[in-house]
Amino acid sequence: MSRPRGRPARGQGVTLEAILDAALALLDDGGEGALSMRALAARLGVTPMSLYHHVADRAALLAALAERIYGGVLAGDREDAPPQEALRALLLRYHEAVGRHPALTLSIFGEPAAFAGAAARITARLETLVSHLTPQVGLWRDILVDHAHGSGLALAAAHKDAAQGAALQARYAEALDLLLGQLSAAGP
Amino acid sequence: MSRPRGRPARGQGVTLEAILDAALALLDDGGEGALSMRALAARLGVTPMSLYHHVADRAALLAALAERIYGGVLAGDREDAPPQEALRALLLRYHEAVGRHPALTLSIFGEPAAFAGAAARITARLETLVSHLTPQVGLWRDILVDHAHGSGLALAAAHKDAAQGAALQARYAEALDLLLGQLSAAGP
DNA sequence: ACCTGAACACCGTTCAAGT
């Protein structure tokens, strides 16, 4: 019944891709507590230990997931768009990523190192955009980032209720427009 | 070496007070992962199971901690202060509570039910205050709450670094003043 | 009422052994 002990035939093993897919699936429909190395291995039909040939440990797994999800946020960036448009689009994409995988967001906040890479890149881009719109760069950068995180948290807490989730997404867009309006009113 | 099996002499047992104190201590200097029922029991010199005579389970323990810490946020409230002052003071107290026990905040966000009671009372009070200052009540309530949570999260992530923590607290106050200024400029 | 000890079904991770 059990797999043979040695290295399996070519194509039988797990790939990092498959591990990340399965981990995200566990997180998405079981919540934060559903992602354990053992449950993940079971879902992949493999022993827990074989995962450690692809990721260093659980923290590294979360880091890889963060990179996959939040790394894409900067991808849709258009260099030529006016700063306010670009800023708005960036924050909406970020917030949407948070909303699509709320349990990942919660896990990541508990493991800040996992998120450091993507967060730094997103923040850097955001800071550049803000600097085109107001001299109070640090202040507005913090406001926009903190507000996005707080709203993302509310989204994560409401993740069982899809209707409420959609309402929160809409509310975020509304709040963001208000903030951006005031940011540009503060003017350069 | 081990305690006798039956009920101990009067005053030998654990109290809920002592459990909450110890739990907070574990959280504060060990972070989110340091609070386990077993570690908590060990710190109190008791078997894990005796804790279950005082709290239903781990979630209930977190709820009791949330009530202790966040319940106090409304205590300093002065009914007669002008709404903007009261709003500012409320948010600073809330943010400070978050900052004083960052690991609790992180744990609570992962267990939203634990926080429901205190959060609802704080939000209700905040909403009343906001309604005195602007017609856009829901929008500004969300902005202020989400911003406070997001900033609290940053505080939690930086909790090893006390100097950075202080800087973040100061930044929050600055951002809050800016937001409140714009809130009142939007006017009733 | 409140404690104990043993037990159950879990964790993450290391190590040695296999191919």
Add this chain to the structure above:
DNA sequence: ACCTGAACACCGTTCAAGT
């Protein structure tokens, strides 16, 4: 290079037994 099985040091929680 990549997998397995056994092991270690943990979890939360239930249950029966003690006083």
